[in-house]
Amino acid sequence: PPDSSAGGQILRFITFHSSVDEGFWWRLSSLKLDTLGLDQSPVPITGFYAPCSHAQVPNSLKLMAESLPDDLSEQSSSLQMMNLGNRNKCAVPGTLYNTNTLESFHALDRGALLRMEAKKIFDDIISGKADENSAVLSRFLLISFADLKKWTFRYWFAFPALLLEPPATLVDIQPASKVLSLEEAKSLSMACNAWRNSNMTAGVAFFIASIASDAFATIRPLKDWEALKGDGQKLFFSFYDPCNLPSNPGWPLRNFLAFICLRCNLKRIHFFCYREKRGLADLEFSLIGEALVSLPQGWRDPHCTPKAVGWEVKPKLVNLSASMDPERLAVSAA
Amino acid sequence: MVLTQKLHEAFKGTMERITAPRTVSAFKEKGVLSVSEFVIAGDNLVAKCPTWSWEAGEPSKRKSYLPADKQYLITRNVPCLRRAVSVEEEYEAAGGEVLLDNDDDDGWLATHGKPKETTAIEEENLPSMETLEISKDRGVQSIPSYFGGEEEEDIPDMADFEHTENLVETDPATLQTSYFVAHEPEDDNILKTRTYDVSITYDKYYQTPRVWLTGYDESRMPLKPGLVLEDVSQDHAHKTVTIEDHPHLPGKHASVHPCRHGAVMKKIIDVLMSRGVEPEVDKYLFLFLKFMASVIPTIEYDYTMDFDLGSTSN
Numbered sequence: 001p002p003d004s005s006a007g008g009q010i011l012r013f014i015t016f017h018s019s020v021d022e023g024f025w026w027r028l029s030s031l032k033l034d035t036l037g038l039d040q041s042p043v044p045i046t047g048f049y050a051p052c053s054h055a056q057v058p059n060s061l062k063l064m065a066e067s068l069p070d071d072l073s074e075q076s077s078s079l080q081m082m083n084l085g086n087r088n089k090c091a092v093p094g095t096l097y098n099t100n101t102l103e104s105f106h107a108l109d110r111g112a113l114l115r116m117e118a119k120k121i122f123d124d125i126i127s128g129k130a131d132e133n134s135a136v137l138s139r140f141l142l143i144s145f146a147d148l149k150k151w152t153f154r155y156w157f158a159f160p161a162l163l164l165e166p167p168a169t170l171v172d173i174q175p176a177s178k179v180l181s182l183e184e185a186k187s188l189s190m191a192c193n194a195w196r197n198s199n200m201t202a203g204v205a206f207f208i209a210s211i212a213s214d215a216f217a218t219i220r221p222l223k224d225w226e227a228l229k230g231d232g233q234k235l236f237f238s239f240y241d242p243c244n245l246p247s248n249p250g251w252p253l254r255n256f257l258a259f260i261c262l263r264c265n266l267k268r269i270h271f272f273c274y275r276e277k278r279g280l281a282d283l284e285f286s287l288i289g290e291a292l293v294s295l296p297q298g299w300r301d302p303h304c305t306p307k308a309v310g311w312e313v314k315p316k317l318v319n320l321s322a323s324m325d326p327e328r329l330a331v332s333a334a
Numbered sequence: 335m336v337l338t339q340k341l342h343e344a345f346k347g348t349m350e351r352i353t354a355p356r357t358v359s360a361f362k363e364k365g366v367l368s369v370s371e372f373v374i375a376g377d378n379l380v381a382k383c384p385t386w387s388w389e390a391g392e393p394s395k396r397k398s399y400l401p402a403d404k405q406y407l408i409t410r411n412v413p414c415l416r417r418a419v420s421v422e423e424e425y426e427a428a429g430g431e432v433l434l435d436n437d438d439d440d441g442w443l444a445t446h447g448k449p450k451e452t453t454a455i456e457e458e459n460l461p462s463m464e465t466l467e468i469s470k471d472r473g474v475q476s477i478p479s480y481f482g483g484e485e486e487e488d489i490p491d492m493a494d495f496e497h498t499e500n501l502v503e504t505d506p507a508t509l510q511t512s513y514f515v516a517h518e519p520e521d522d523n524i525l526k527t528r529t530y531d532v533s534i535t536y537d538k539y540y541q542t543p544r545v546w547l548t549g550y551d552e553s554r555m556p557l558k559p560g561l562v563l564e565d566v567s568q569d570h571a572h573k574t575v576t577i578e579d580h581p582h583l584p585g586k587h588a589s590v591h592p593c594r595h596g597a598v599m600k601k602i603i604d605v606l607m608s609r610g611v612e613p614e615v616d617k618y619l620f621l622f623l624k625f626m627a628s629v630i631p632t633i634e635y636d637y638t639m640d641f642d643l644g645s646t647s648n
């Protein structure tokens with residue numbers, strides 16, 4: 001545990017929330033009936049989120065019809081291409097395990113599934129894949145059992161997060177507008193809005209904000225971390241924050257810290273939790289924080305299986321018989 | 335009643351197939367929009383209010399007269415902190431407030447007040463709709479959703495999960511929150527919060543935009559469409575807001591019926607013009623959303639933004 005005499009407290013992250021549209025279950029049902037049959041192989045799916053834009057509610061990771069491929073031969077990359085430039089739908093890669101029975105749903109080895117997913121994240125950081133495609137830092141897992149006789153869907157989400165041991169220590173966290181000068185905040189807002197308005201970058205949820213001594217802010221893609229290192233500018237590791245709380249960052253920062261720690265070899269990290277109001281950068285709502293991290297011992301070995309957490313506390317159950325059951329629909333229409 | 339509605343829908347469907355979409359502007363004369371004007375107004379909404387975006391929707395439901403990537407507009411995860419009933423009570427307590435002058439009081443523009451007597455003319459103009467029951471208990475305490483009592487028993491006992499590895503709750507760096515808490519900086523009250531996805535489609539028959547509400551309860555489970563009626567103005571809950579098939583999304587969704595949209599938009603445009611403001615067609619959706627705000631007073635989407643709604647002649 002971190003030394004409490006240093007005055008540090010553990011940096012705590014708000015869990016990611018999930019929200020599944022009716023459309024997702026419709027598509028899954030027809031996929032199961034028409035294509036999957038009894039096949040229980042994992043299916044690549046895509047979740048979507050956006051920076052928090054209403055102070056009253058966190059943003060959630062959303063699954064909708066298009067989260068599932070129309071047919072399984074379709075690559076998820078085409079989906080990402082389709083949504084490229086939709087600033088309100090940043091793609092997060094996920095894996096679905098849909099089981100045929102309730103028993104096999106409960107029999108799934110959730111620990112092993114999570115470790116497998118965490119290993120992917122770890123490998124993508126080490127290999128440099130995350131430099132190019134930062135979306136792989138926020139993977140998710142969904143296990144489900146679709147009872148197509150009763151039109152009920154049981155499901156359980158995990159948002160795998162690599163565990164820093166010891167946990168990151170929080171030095172400071174404040175509204176960005178309090179940390180930056182007025183000029184810096186203005187310049188950073190403009191740079192963020194430009195990033196969010198460009199089709200090429202709007203859906204890229206991780207980036208680096210750099211502020212020069214003349215208060216001029218620029219946004220750089222993650223892969224530029226090496227070039228930016230030690231150039232004397234203020235660097236903020238930035239991400240689209242789905243969280244709405246004034247003193248805690250959201251979940252995507254966890255694997256981002258792992259990235260910074262593993263890849264950039266930094267111990268003192270300045271981060272920027274990017275949030276919006278009415279679709280524009282809001283630096284009073286966005287947070288800037290400082291944290292201390294240390295590389296977990298085991299992570300020096302690139303073949304290690306890193307520890308991770310991320311299963312939601314409970315499974316969920318949704319009953320869509322009122323809108324999906326053909327018999328019930330026939331009765332209500334009579 | 336349902337049969338009348340079905341007949342009307344069938345009639346409307348046929349009319350839509352045989353009528354060419356409007357291409358000539360009747361914006362100022364009738365308060366309606368052509369397909370291309372809808373796209374122009376939508377582009378402007380997305381540009382000015384970036385929480386809105388265009389969607390392609392289900393490929394099988396694509397309308398050929400709209401661009402494939404601009405089938406409808408949507409803004410997601412919009413908080414709805416209170417039920418409409420409580421909002422209306424507040425308005426009444428405050429003495430009420432009227433959006434626009436409205437001589438012939440057709441019930442559309444009132445943002446407040448007890449449900450009015452339905453006038454005969456309105457009854458005739460409306461397609462018949464199945465009366466939807468609202469539960470007497472409209473308090474925010476109720477958490478109605480797709481969960482039924484019997485189904486909850488179906489949830490496996492928590493003891494089954496005690497051995498589960500990697501749960502977030504055992505991790506010191508995880509801060510558990512639930513949806514049950516809405517963060518309201520000015521208010522110490524902890525509120526339960528529903529959210530909505532608000533979408534706007536083009537209704538070819540009425541030649542106007544049409545608003546759809548997809549609700550989520552306090553734990554982000556889909557909300558039964560009927561419960562959405564708790565969040566619309568009670569003047570409209572039983573008349574103009576209906577539960578229907580969404581043209582681009584699966585399932586039933588609540589929608590503000592567009593039969594009177596053209597007339598009301600025409601009235602709003604007339605009021606603006608009488609004040610020397612020349613409304614521009616690309617601002618149509620801003621005006622439209624302000625109008626919708628009177629029907630859906632509780633949902634806090636971006637209609638509150640102030641816009642220059644047209645060119646001022648004086």
